Amino acid sequence: MEYQVFDTTLRDGGQREGISYSVADKLAVAKLLDEFGVGFIEGGWPGAMPKDTEFFQRARTELELKNAVLVAFGATRKAGTPVDQDPQVQALLDAETPVVCVVAKSDIRHVERALRTTGDENLAMVRDTVKHLVANGRRAFVDCEHFFDGFRYDPEYTASVVKTAIEAGAERVIMCDTNGGMLPSMITKAIHEVVERTGVPADLLGIHCQNDTSCAVANTVAAVEAGVKHFQCTANGYGERPGNADLFATVSNLQLKLGLPVLPDGCLEKATRVSSALAEIANIAPDTHQAYVGAAAFAHKAGLHASAIKVDPLLYNHVDPAVVGNDMRILVTEMAGRASIELKSRELGIDLAGHPDTLSTVTRRVKDLEAGGWSFEAADASFELLVRGELAGGSFTRPFDLESYRVQVEHREDGSVVSEATVKVRVRGERVIATAEGNGPVNALDEALRAGLTQYYPQLKNFELSDFKVRILEGSHGTNAITRVLLETGDGERDWTTVGVHENIVEASWVALVDALTYGLAE
Numbered sequence: 001m002e003y004q005v006f007d008t009t010l011r012d013g014g015q016r017e018g019i020s021y022s023v024a025d026k027l028a029v030a031k032l033l034d035e036f037g038v039g040f041i042e043g044g045w046p047g048a049m050p051k052d053t054e055f056f057q058r059a060r061t062e063l064e065l066k067n068a069v070l071v072a073f074g075a076t077r078k079a080g081t082p083v084d085q086d087p088q089v090q091a092l093l094d095a096e097t098p099v100v101c102v103v104a105k106s107d108i109r110h111v112e113r114a115l116r117t118t119g120d121e122n123l124a125m126v127r128d129t130v131k132h133l134v135a136n137g138r139r140a141f142v143d144c145e146h147f148f149d150g151f152r153y154d155p156e157y158t159a160s161v162v163k164t165a166i167e168a169g170a171e172r173v174i175m176c177d178t179n180g181g182m183l184p185s186m187i188t189k190a191i192h193e194v195v196e197r198t199g200v201p202a203d204l205l206g207i208h209c210q211n212d213t214s215c216a217v218a219n220t221v222a223a224v225e226a227g228v229k230h231f232q233c234t235a236n237g238y239g240e241r242p243g244n245a246d247l248f249a250t251v252s253n254l255q256l257k258l259g260l261p262v263l264p265d266g267c268l269e270k271a272t273r274v275s276s277a278l279a280e281i282a283n284i285a286p287d288t289h290q291a292y293v294g295a296a297a298f299a300h301k302a303g304l305h306a307s308a309i310k311v312d313p314l315l316y317n318h319v320d321p322a323v324v325g326n327d328m329r330i331l332v333t334e335m336a337g338r339a340s341i342e343l344k345s346r347e348l349g350i351d352l353a354g355h356p357d358t359l360s361t362v363t364r365r366v367k368d369l370e371a372g373g374w375s376f377e378a379a380d381a382s383f384e385l386l387v388r389g390e391l392a393g394g395s396f397t398r399p400f401d402l403e404s405y406r407v408q409v410e411h412r413e414d415g416s417v418v419s420e421a422t423v424k425v426r427v428r429g430e431r432v433i434a435t436a437e438g439n440g441p442v443n444a445l446d447e448a449l450r451a452g453l454t455q456y457y458p459q460l461k462n463f464e465l466s467d468f469k470v471r472i473l474e475g476s477h478g479t480n481a482i483t484r485v486l487l488e489t490g491d492g493e494r495d496w497t498t499v500g501v502h503e504n505i506v507e508a509s510w511v512a513l514v515d516a517l518t519y520g521l522a523e
């Protein structure tokens with residue numbers, strides 16, 4: 001491919017606080033990145049960490065890559081050590097990857113203060129290491145650390161590192177914004193000056209941007225627009241400190257906005273799935289609001305958006321979500337207008353196009369209920385019941401009707417706390433009374449309802465409450481605050497969420513519970 005998409009999720013991504021990949025995780029990440037179509041996978045630093053050394057050993061037999069080649073990462077030889085006697089450089093060769101990427105100092109201040117050596121010795125370290133790698137059959141890439149800061153401080157020295165690496169046989173020299181302090185205009189200006197000063201064409205240069213100004217993606221795009229054809233990214237922007245340029249946003253921008261063919265055909269639409277699979281492996285909650293691939297990236301809340309989206313979804317989406325494998329969603333909240341209600345209902349399989357009165361009533365009811373603390377945004381099942389109830393008018397039949405319930409909580413002498421609930425309901429014309437115990441009042445109510453209803457609805461046995469979230473609204477009122485309960489229920493095939501709101505936490509839970517069973521039992 002003309003463009004080199006160089007992924008460093010397994011090296012720089014692993015430098016993010018909170019990530020610790022096992023070797024099995026690393027192999028799984030590499031497979032997903034390969035499937036996504038990146039050209040290079042930097043797998044880690046062999047010789048520095050036993051897990052990385054093992055990763056490269058196991059990769060030889062356990063990884064079959066279709067699109068990518070593996071890259072071993074390391075540093076130039078130590079100051080004062082002959083390259084063929086440097087164990088870290090030998091570990092890079094032992095990794096047996098076709099490509100090796102070495103980090104080199106390119107800011108004279110780092111050479112003198114961090115490496116505690118001379119500018120000339122640093123150039124010799126770059127030259128010797130690259131020549132040694134190439135002589136041993138490797139493609140050599142050089143990551144120039146602190147490139148932009150160094151170039152600003154002493155352009156002549158930083159330029160000499162670039163020229164030395166290229167003359168020694170490096171395939172690409174990567175300009176790293178290591179401290180992540182650059183803005184796009186600074187990147188563009190620096191690249192033009194580097195090309196002019198070194199005579200090295202931009203397409204032999206690469207870019208690696210940390211995200212400390214929140215500009216890593218923009219800086220990477222700016223570098224590509226300035227002629228660079230190699231760019232380094234990490235999945236979901238994982239990396240040291242605030243992270244790196246997010247792979248998914250970067251390739252989407254380059255491919256969809258600039259029309260550059262950076263991934264093989266058919267790969268971009270895997271972005272959303274691969275992003276969330278990689279978040280799962282990293283054990284980091286996916287960022288719902290991540291550009292392009294987040295669950296909320298194409299979620300619309302404002303009524304005005306929905307009214308235009310009804311005419312044409314592209315009026316309020318910058319791209320068709322399907323091109324990155326994502327979906328558009330309409331959120332129903334107090335900000336909804338009739339168009340939001342119509343589109344959301346359509347999403348749920350209810351056509352309200354010919355029901356203007358229902359649309360107006362539901363819109364008004366949603367606004368009134370949300371003003372009182374309800375929230376339908378995450379409770380599609382309660383919203384659907386509301387719509388179906390309004391649509392059917394008085395003829396909406398619920399699977400059961402409440403006569404009354406009673407719950408008591410007993411703290412016993414031995415310290416145990418037991419809840420007991422009795423429910424009285426009417427089902428198919430019969431009066432049913434059932435009592436059950438539970439480990440809390442809501443559990444006892446749930447058990448009592450099931451005890452009374454399962455003979456009529458055997459499918460209740462499959463229902464499971466999988467999540468219970470309680471939020472106290474207007475907390476400054478102390479115990480007078482309103483309680484909102486969100487219940488997530490599943491039956492093994494689908495999950496649904498319901499909401500209940502009341503001053504009393506048990507009643508709020510009961511409302512959500514009744515909706516949960518009603519929704520699950522609906523035909």
Ligand SMILES: CC(=O)SCCNC(=O)CCNC(=O)[C@H](O)C(C)(C)COP(=O)(O)OP(=O)(O)OC[C@H]1O[C@@H](n2cnc3c(N)ncnc32)[C@H](O)[C@@H]1OP(=O)(O)O
Binds near residue numbers: 240
């Ligand atoms: C900008 C980046 O993110 S680059 C990636 C950085 N990643 C990591 O550091 C993660 C893996 N690192 C490690 O496991 C360890 O730091 C190791 C194994 C590499 C080195 O460990 P140690 O030998 O104990 O050295 P330590 O980490 O204290 O210091 C780094 C050494 O490398 C030297 N060094 C730093 N950069 C370079 C370079 N580009 N070329 C050659 N030597 C370098 C330093 O001068 C220092 O040398 P010294 O030990 O003679 O003082």
Ligand SMILES: CC(=O)C(=O)O
Binds near residue numbers: 146178
């Ligand atoms: C190499 C690298 O990760 C950096 O300079 O930020």
